[in-house]
Amino acid sequence: MFNDACSLIEQALHGSWRRRIVDDVAGSRDLRTALVRLRDSMRSNAWKSGAEDINLGRIVRTFDGMTRRDGFHVLHDWDGIADRVNEDTIPVDVLNYLVEQRGRSTADPVVLAILLDYYFLHLLALLSLRVWDEGDADANLDRLGHLLALLQGSDGSGQPFAGNPETLLLLGTSHYEIDERGYDKLLDKVRTLNRPHQTLVAMGHAASMGSHLRFGFEATYARDTVVMRDDNVTDYPWLCFSLAALMREHERLRAAGATGAGLDAVAEAIVNGLSPDARAFVRRTPPATPAPFEAERRQFAELFRARQDELVQAFERFRPSTAAYSPLAFFFNFSHNVVKGEVVDALLRGEPWRLTLNDMLTSLSTGGEENTAKETLATTLMGYARANPHRIRGRLMPVIVYDPAAGRRAFSIAMQKIKE
Secondary structure, rough: OOOHHHHHHHHHHHOOOHHHHHHHHHOOOOOOHHHHHHHHHHOEEEEEEEOEEEEOOHHHHHHHHHHHHOOOOOOOEEOOOOEEEEEOHHHHHHHHHHHHHOOOOOOOHHHHHHHHHHHHHHHHHHHHHHOOOOOOOOHHHHHHHHHHHHHOOOOOOOOOOOOOOOOHHHHOOOOOOOOOOHHHHHHHHHHOOOHHHHHHHHHHHHHHHHHHHHHHHHOOOOHHHHHHHHHHHHHHHHHHHHHHHHHHHHHHHHHHHOHHHHHHHHHHHHHHOOOHHHOHHOOOOOOOOOOOOOOHHHHHHHHHHOOOHHHHHHHHOOOOOEEEEEEHHHHEEOOOHHHHHHHHHHHHOOOOOOOHHHOOOOOOOOOHHHHHHHHHHHHHHHHHHHHEHHHHHEEEEEEOOOOOOOHHHHHHHHHHHHHO
């Protein structure tokens, strides 16, 4: 069924099919009417473009049901006020918000195209959790990479979301789940992937969890590391896996004599992952009560200590400052909220951003223009978060923050713990 689903979605993503969908609904009298028509198809997962119908309903229902039984709500967000999973999918929630904000304006093809791509992003994220169902998981993940390239290619809206298919796993699972039973089982599956795929999973997760746990340390846990560890028994194994995989990749690159951007990217992801709680991973002796991930923690610590002086020197390049964008200054609750915020801003402005989540998780850029765009997006998202704060520990707080001073403080503390 996985192959059938990929073939059907490829039919939708390849060529002019999406443009025809957008052109059809863009002929509506206003944006509200166009969005309502788009929403009907999003809810039914049934699409019609001229004589070419694509019905994804059975695939979505089947895979969503299977994935929910595994413990994940990939398509739906959690409503913390109502204390339940939202009835509508995340793309439909965003569409409904846009109806309220821009419904009276002219139907904008750019806006409609971004929303349509955001819908398909979530279908690809759903498929990313099913790559182990049949056939070869590595080959299935590669096929998702092809679909992601089509989604973000020249036939789409121009709004990118993820830099690789491994990030689809991150986006599909970075939600609040009241039952966390699925995360350990999913991590066991990830460990069966080949080295390149494990490395890319680790790159995204180490950087994302660094930002996520730094946010928790400051906002949720009142700077209490012990409380943070106790409340993140699911996140720490994933972070430890990621750090160990990145250290293995660092060793592989060093053995091959690699220098430059590839090695820098790995080092940056490692320091980002260590930044919330370096002591938990770099200590030479195991804790009195070994954690379930002790074997990976020990492997990371041994490899890290052998390269400590070299890595500490490399880490200094990534010390946050006000002179350039730094992911270590970027704090957020969930990765998918970063992408959601980026999409919402693009929809309100009627213009796509040219940045993926992966771009926001690194300071390495192609040039000054991209670096400026990252900082602009981060501060824009913080502005929305400040305007719509969440209540945490009885206080209203933004759930996305860009703060170089706080990033420098976290970096300095991490360096102290590493050198203990």
